[in-house]
Amino acid sequence: MDLKGLVDKAKTALRGNPHLIEKGGAAIDKATKGKYTGHVDKAQDAVRKAVGAENQGAPQPGQTPQNPTAQNPTPQNPTPPQDQPRQNPPQ
Template sequence: MGILDKAKDALGMDGKGDEASDKAKQMQDKAKDMVDQAGDAVDDKTGGKYAGHVDKAQDAAKSAIDKMDPK
């Protein structure tokens, strides 16, 4: 493998870029699911007392995840 091939691999120009992007998107979706699970756990432990604050924090976390570049 030549140096150009190695550079293309490093930049994701080897034809596998779509696969990596799909994997990154899946990871973002899983992270959002985890945010939901964490918020649900907090709501359960507090009896929903802080549900509004938890929802706001969940929305902020999901928005931050959406802003991440999936590449």
């Protein structure tokens, strides 16, 4: 496969899965500890425009993401400490 074919294949994949653009940016932000967040955001916008996914992916200002992830989620079924017996809820 030549370079043009590879680029076209990448564009098609990103157009069909725009969340990967966000995921890649998040990985870069994590690796750089957010030092280049502004640059990463601009690059993500450029990639969205290049692949034709401008209306997909990142929420526009004033919108909330469809699947926001909590910063400190609480476990659904926390396990009790090992030294204390588990108490049954009242019925």
